Amino acid sequence: MSTTFIEGSIAVAxxxxxxxxxxxxxxxxxxxxxxxxxxxxxxxxxxxxxxxVNVESEHSAxxxxxxxxxxxxxxxxxTTSQGFLLMIEVLYNIAGMRLPVVMTCVNRAVSAxxxxxxxxxDSMTARDSGWIQLYAEDNQEASDMHLQAFKIAENKDVMxxxxxxxxxxxxxxxxxxxxxxxxxxxxxxxxxxxxxxYLTPKNPLSMGTMVxxxxxxxxxxxxxKTMRTTLQVIGDVAADFHNQxxxxxxxxxxxxxxxxxxxxxxAMGSIIGTLKDVVDELRTKGQKIGxxxxxxxxxxxxxxxxxxxxxxxxxxxxxxxxxxxxGGILVNEIKSVFYGKPKTPKINGFILGLGGRDITxxxxxxxxxxxxxxxxxxxxxGLNESLIGGK
Amino acid sequence: xxxxxxxxxxxxxxxxxxxxxxxACTGCGEALAAKLVLGAAGPNVIVTDATGCLEVFTTRFxxxxxxVPFIHSLFENSAAVASGIEAALKALGRQNEAxxxxxxxxxxxxxxxxxxxxxxxxxxxxxxxxxxxxxxxxNTGVQRSGLTPFDCMTTTSPYGEFSWGNKHNKKxxxxxxxxxxxxxxxxxxxxFPKDIENKVKKAxxxxxxxxxxxxxxxxxxxxxxxxLTIKVAKLAVQTxxxxxxxxxxGKITKVRKVTIPRTPVEEYLKIQGRFAHLFRSPxxxxxxxxxxxxADRNIEKYGLA
Numbered sequence: 053m054s055t056t057f058i059e060g061s062i063a064v065a066x067x068x069x070x071x072x073x074x075x076x077x078x079x080x081x082x083x084x085x086x087x088x089x090x091x092x093x094x095x096x097x098x099x100x101x102x103x104x105v106n107v108e109s110e111h112s113a114x115x116x117x118x119x120x121x122x123x124x125x126x127x128x129x130x131t132t133s134q135g136f137l138l139m140i141e142v143l144y145n146i147a148g149m150r151l152p153v154v155m156t157c158v159n160r161a162v163s164a165x166x167x168x169x170x171x172x173x174d175s176m177t178a179r180d181s182g183w184i185q186l187y188a189e190d191n192q193e194a195s196d197m198h199l200q201a202f203k204i205a206e207n208k209d210v211m212x213x214x215x216x217x218x219x220x221x222x223x224x225x226x227x228x229x230x231x232x233x234x235x236x237x238x239x240x241x242x243x244x245x246x247x248x249x250y251l252t253p254k255n256p257l258s259m260g261t262m263v264x265x266x267x268x269x270x271x272x273x274x275x276x277k278t279m280r281t282t283l284q285v286i287g288d289v290a291a292d293f294h295n296q297x298x299x300x301x302x303x304x305x306x307x308x309x310x311x312x313x314x315x316x317x318x319a320m321g322s323i324i325g326t327l328k329d330v331v332d333e334l335r336t337k338g339q340k341i342g343x344x345x346x347x348x349x350x351x352x353x354x355x356x357x358x359x360x361x362x363x364x365x366x367x368x369x370x371x372x373x374x375x376x377x378x379g380g381i382l383v384n385e386i387k388s389v390f391y392g393k394p395k396t397p398k399i400n401g402f403i404l405g406l407g408g409r410d411i412t413x414x415x416x417x418x419x420x421x422x423x424x425x426x427x428x429x430x431x432x433x434g435l436n437e438s439l440i441g442g443k
Numbered sequence: 444x445x446x447x448x449x450x451x452x453x454x455x456x457x458x459x460x461x462x463x464x465x466x467a468c469t470g471c472g473e474a475l476a477a478k479l480v481l482g483a484a485g486p487n488v489i490v491t492d493a494t495g496c497l498e499v500f501t502t503r504f505x506x507x508x509x510x511v512p513f514i515h516s517l518f519e520n521s522a523a524v525a526s527g528i529e530a531a532l533k534a535l536g537r538q539n540e541a542x543x544x545x546x547x548x549x550x551x552x553x554x555x556x557x558x559x560x561x562x563x564x565x566x567x568x569x570x571x572x573x574x575x576x577x578x579x580x581x582n583t584g585v586q587r588s589g590l591t592p593f594d595c596m597t598t599t600s601p602y603g604e605f606s607w608g609n610k611h612n613k614k615x616x617x618x619x620x621x622x623x624x625x626x627x628x629x630x631x632x633x634x635f636p637k638d639i640e641n642k643v644k645k646a647x648x649x650x651x652x653x654x655x656x657x658x659x660x661x662x663x664x665x666x667x668x669x670x671l672t673i674k675v676a677k678l679a680v681q682t683x684x685x686x687x688x689x690x691x692x693g694k695i696t697k698v699r700k701v702t703i704p705r706t707p708v709e710e711y712l713k714i715q716g717r718f719a720h721l722f723r724s725p726x727x728x729x730x731x732x733x734x735x736x737x738a739d740r741n742i743e744k745y746g747l748a
Contacts, residue, residue, distance in 0.1 A: 103530035117527060118527060142517065256513070262504060
């Protein structure tokens with residue numbers, strides 16, 4: 053296969069294009085714009101036959117794909133940050149109605165203060181919405197993940213929406229050599245969408261009806277149960293993808309040099325690339341260190357994480373989001389994996405990279421040194437001491 | 444009520460596609476209006492509905508009154524969901540399968556859903572949007588909306604020492620819709636059922652976005668006798684307080700004339716508890732005069748006399 057040197061957003065747009073969505077609807081917001089601009093270009097040039105609906109807000113973008121998906125169409129939208137927050141009401145609705153919409157959440161900080169740079173606070177706010185959330189490490193994975201996303205969402209045992217999360221600017225605006233997916237290969241991988249139920253006068257269904265205390269809870273039970281089934285499907289789809297394309301970026305998780313590691317770094321998204329550089333360097337110096345990438349954040353693969361890390365002595369969880377008033381989010385979920393198990397490793401949490409704060413190799417060295425040295429719940433890394441008045 | 448196919452009686456010119464057995468209040472104007480809209484539209488439609496009374500009283504799981512494909516999503520997105528349905532039908536080559544009708548109450552249309560509706564109208568979707576106007580948020584307990592009339596008492600615009608009720612004039616929603624340069628805008632009243640049917644049929648024969656606003660009394664919120672729903676609605680038209688007209692391509696092409704001699708607005712106001720405070724105090728006369736002036740302006744503006 054040949055590679056193309058291409059911007060992450062354009063690669064994603066091209067992959068979404070070969071997935072043959074019937075309806076795309078989006079509202080522009082930095083740094084999601086290049087994705088939707090390129091998709092509208094494909095439509096304007098006749099390369100992509102799709103109904104592209106320009107809307108007046110993200111709330112309507114999500115509502116348009118909701119209506120289109122309910123009518124039996126394959127649909128796509130993309131947003132970030134404030135746009136994502138504006139969409140959230142509809143995101144819950146889409147999941148509750150079991151519509152297999154696929155969206156890109158370009159990860160960006162949330163206002164106030166307004167900040168257009170990358171962290172993962174936006175998608176974290178919808179972790180409980182019933183959407184499947186996948187986090188991409190690099191642009192090849194972000195691009196490939198969209199093809200996989202449609203296949204996961206439309207699986208008749210899943211029928212839940214999928215959100216592909218990719219770090220804003222860090223990925224969306226970076227150029228990398230990418231193996232783009234041809235139309236022929238996409239068609240081979242992703243069959244046409246055949247919904248089991250949709251809006252048509254041939255079979256007049258009522259969707260989105262009012263459900264009282266006698267049945268509402270069961271709708272939540274079924275989504276939760278489906279999330280468990282989805283764990284298997286995500287793994288299967290990644291394996292299918294590996295078979296056809298020869299690329300494997302992980303299923304629910306991916307591991308890097310964890311087999312003999314005593315310290316493992318756990319993270320999601322583009323930070324994994326930096327972690328790999330540091331791990332490679334420290335490995336040459338004899339430090340037994342590895343990485344666990346959480347690729348599927350929802351459903352959360354507790355068992356896979358436990359199996360991968362149960363031999364490890366120390367874990368450092370690095371995350372670009374925070375539950376204000378509680379602390380690290382991912383770190384506490386990783387801790388919960390070990391609850392009630394015979395051996396619990398030391399688990400330290402690190403909040404870093406918020407609002408686009410640089411994460412350098414030095415930052416990671418700092419994290420590792422801290423983890424070897426001490427035990428704590430979590431701490432901010434990379435704070436500007438002159439702004440917080442020193443220690 | 445979901446499974447039976449109802450046979451239309453001889454008196455009805457249209458099919459019944461909104462099955463009875465729903466939980467609307469006695470004398471509900473909205474239930475009647477929705478039934479008339481569906482009957483005129485026929486079975487080959489897909490309908491959306493905003494959150495509100497209509498959705499609540501017709502779709503309590505596991506039952507549904509809708510004998511046509513129906514979707515309710517949220518309060519403010521009926522028009523956007525309908526836009527998605529219309530786009531999907533086009534993309535799937537199924538545009539001849541069904542016409543799309545979006546529905547909402549006055550709050551879902553003129554307040555929280557106005558932005559999505561504007562987008563739908565601007566983009567030129569082939570959709571009929573129907574606003575059932577009962578002039579307040581009835582589903583949540585009669586709070587004022589942008590379509591609540593002047594001096595009307597609601598639970599958030601109560602009458603008091605410093606208040607005559609709703610301080611603001613009714614938003615000119617048909618005018619706002621027409622400002623999008625759409626081919627068809629009309630108002631109607633449940634008191635003229637044949638007119639609703641004709642307008643729905645005409646709207647659905649026109650390609651592009653259409654807006655229809657139907658005055659639908661709510662006996663609970665209006666504190667009117669449920670038996671008088673039709674009479675109340677008719678008086679709103681006859682006094683000039685609810686102008687009934689058709690606008691095609693921006694021009695008024697048809698109006699329903701008010702009664703001659705003119706019916707004073709008191710006739711309409713006095714049979715509704717939501718205006719009762721205007722008759723209790725001597726100063727209320729002045730307020731009634733202001734309401735009469737609104738009717739007079741409507742009569743002049745739309746040529747209703």
